[in-house]
Amino acid sequence: MATRRGDTLIFPKPPVIAAHACIGGKKEGESPLAAEFDELHSDNRLGQASWEAAETQLQLQVARLCLKKAHATEKDVSLLLAGDLQAQCTASGYAARALGLPFAGLFGACSTMAEALGVGACLCSAGMADGLLAMTSSHFCTAERQFRTPLSYGAVRTPTAQWTATAAGACLLRPAGQGVGIRAVTFGRVQDLGIRDINNMGAAMAPAAAATLLRYLTDTNTQPQKFDAICTGDLGHVGSQLFRELLAAEGLLLKNHVDCGSLLYDAEGQSVHSGASGPGCCAAVLCGHLLPRLERRGQRRVLFLATGALMSQTTFLQKESIPAISHLVELAAPEEQNGGNT
Amino acid sequence: MATRRGDTLIFPKPPVIAAHACIGGKKEGESPLAAEFDELHSDNRLGQASWEAAETQLQLQVARLCLKKAHATEKDVSLLLAGDLQAQCTASGYAARALGLPFAGLFGACSTMAEALGVGACLCSAGMADGLLAMTSSHFCTAERQFRTPLSYGAVRTPTAQWTATAAGACLLRPAGQGVGIRAVTFGRVQDLGIRDINNMGAAMAPAAAATLLRYLTDTNTQPQKFDAICTGDLGHVGSQLFRELLAAEGLLLKNHVDCGSLLYDAEGQSVHSGASGPGCCAAVLCGHLLPRLERRGQRRVLFLATGALMSQTTFLQKESIPAISHLVELAAPEEQNGGNT
Structure with a gap:
């Protein structure tokens, strides 16, 4: 349960992040945070036929890794909350298909991980989910052609431009316990x-x-x-x-x-x-x-x-x-x- | 609160739909259900510069009408849960901007209204939202070019094809009361x-x-x-x-x-x-x-x-x-x- 103060929900008995995992691509593997990733891919296609399918793979792998770290399986998950940047959130939809979990798709663009943790914390703290996966992903190559120009145009990036990470993160929430x-x-x-x-x-x-x-x-x-x-x-x-x-x-x-x-x-x-x-x-x-x-x-x-x-x-x-x-x-x-x- | 049985959450004290509203476009105004719409537009552009902006207007109007029917204002709403079919759910994002409410975007394609009612019922029944707006929209012209072909191509529709409704619906959920x-x-x-x-x-x-x-x-x-x-x-x-x-x-x-x-x-x-x-x-x-x-x-x-x-x-x-x-x-x-x- 929670106490409401203005727009803020406060959990007297906080739900916990029982396990978490993250996976990155090539550029993430060359970054200052490389050592902190659980897994890194040197091939941003992850052996898939398209970048979009590669992003689905990122989600799938990170979800399974998160469950493995928690010594849990899909059966321990009541609900998956996930989202991504692809039009119609297809990375998440296809990952949810492979995971076979009850699934509620979220869209908050790059805010989606906090949205998933927020909604997830509400559901867990109210006893409506025992284990809940909160997960998001992005992929440089799927995002650039969604939002800006096809990569093959080789458009010059402006000084204010940011680089969409090829990465995914997942958290397993539980109503209580370690974490x-x-x-x-x-x-x-x-x-x-x-x-x-x-x-x-x-x-x-x-x-x-x-x-x-x-x-x-x-x-x-x-x-x-x-x-x-x-x-x-x-x-x-x-x-x-x-x-x-x-x-x-x-x-x-x-x-x-x-x-x-x-x-x-x-x-x-x-x-x-x-x-x-x-x-x-x-x-x-x-x-x-x-x-x-x-x-x-x-x-x-x-x-x-x-x-x-x-x-x-x-x-x-x-x-x-x-x-x-x-x-x-x-x-x-x-x-x-x-x-x-x- | 809720009891969980398998994938199903059962609310012993059911949250209620305190008010609801729906708005449609031209084809909806010629339909057998025309008399059941709260408002109908004969112009599917709703006086806007684009179909996408028109869909945002549909959401805005239906949200405000729903609140009006409940004798409520934006101040009585703790959270807006909304989604639509546009890439990156922009009809909802722009409507949320105009409404100024705390907003969590959902994506479930045409399942989004049930998703919003489901998540909303969980949050209301757990005391995490006092008034909660669940809302979705679609627009024939924004959807066709998103998913199929530009309308101006005049593509022939197959016998299995469905017609994307130009319509929006909104429900105001409350933890208890009439409805x-x-x-x-x-x-x-x-x-x-x-x-x-x-x-x-x-x-x-x-x-x-x-x-x-x-x-x-x-x-x-x-x-x-x-x-x-x-x-x-x-x-x-x-x-x-x-x-x-x-x-x-x-x-x-x-x-x-x-x-x-x-x-x-x-x-x-x-x-x-x-x-x-x-x-x-x-x-x-x-x-x-x-x-x-x-x-x-x-x-x-x-x-x-x-x-x-x-x-x-x-x-x-x-x-x-x-x-x-x-x-x-x-x-x-x-x-x-x-x-x-x-």
Whole structure:
């Protein structure tokens, strides 16, 4: 069960992330976080006939690996919540077909991992799911042709452009037990400050992350310095700067902000310009980097705010501005779950 | 709270559909169900610059109308669950931007209304949302170019083809009070019997509806004749026939089956071949036709199984078969909510 304060749901008995896994592709294998992935593929096609099928394979492999790490099987899962960036979320649909689990598809673009953890935490804490898989993926090659230009055009990337990660992450949620706790969830409201540049996702998404963070802090009457890290999804370098500026304008100076999109790649060495993006980016960084730190108690309390840009190639060509959303989950190291000030 | 039996969640204190609304376009205004729509547009562009923007308007109008019918405002809504067929669910994203509500995007193709009611019922019954809007839409012109061919090609439609409804439906869920009760939810598992014809959605989706219905009946140990109607989403005439054949092969002879896709249009008079489809189809038929009957107690217990085909134009061109899913919600007339055998 949960207590509602404003837009924020607080779980007195936090559901837990009992196991997690992440898988990456070639560029992820050359990144500073390479050692933190559970598996890496040197071939981004994963032996499949298409990139889209490769992304389905990423999801399938990460789901099975997550279950294996939990010493669980598909029978221990009541529900799969998954999403991706492909039109009509087909990476998730085909993965769900192969997994054979009850499945509810989500779409929040790059915010989907936090959305899945948020909805999943609600269902688990209310006894409506025993084991619940929350999973997202992205693939550079499927995303670029969905949102921008076919790769074979060799379009020049602008300085604000981010590199869609070829990666997937999965978390197995349980109502209680060992694992990082999900103490609170804030579902975001769509923000749009009028950005129209499809190569500047960070700028489009920064206001959404700022709005959701401010709302969570107000709802829970908490100060940002209470957290070891406030971790946004994939604002990248440009978006992160804007995010901190937007918060500074509200009188909040964040000293503990990190961004999964900035962490994943070596921006200069890997030529990724403003950083990484994609629902697989923050899912993989969460599962490979953030959750292990919480489990080792190197960090105790972390806010995870994934951000998503809700446009399509059609709305871009129609010159619509880019709406964005950010969902927040509050994570707590295992022994911290029943204390604290929320 | 809920009791879990297999894949089915049963709500001893059912959350309710406190209000609902539906809006349709020109063809819907000429249909046998025209009188049951709350509003009809003779111009499918709704005065907008694009069909995509028109679909957003459909959602916006139906959400506001639903709230108006409940004598409620946006402030009474804790969460919006919405989805549509456009790539990256942009009709819902832009509608959520205008509504300014906390928003979790769903993707289940034409099954999205049942998914939204299912997730929404879980959240409401667990006290995690006070008022919750569940909403879906579709638009003939946005869907045809997403999934098949640009309309201006004037492609000939095959006998199995269905006509994507230009329509939207919205339900306001509350944890308790007046309204049709949601007594149970079954989240479906993806089914795929190998259909590859993008003009035969009914055949692709029929196995999903059959699988979910069988699972619900087993989970709850109920006979189909206990219901006044077993209502599928948009199988159309071809898919409905296959659905009944699949169940007959399992020894179940359904005499109370109706299909929203078969109900909406006059198949011959309106030249729609196999019937209607789209997430807006079953949402509108639910809100305009099924729920009022339950409210008037003309029917007491109804199963609503929306079905979705989870392919995209890309996976179609890649010659993948079409995975499909069906989610089920059990609806009960107002005074029936606390009785019955579930």
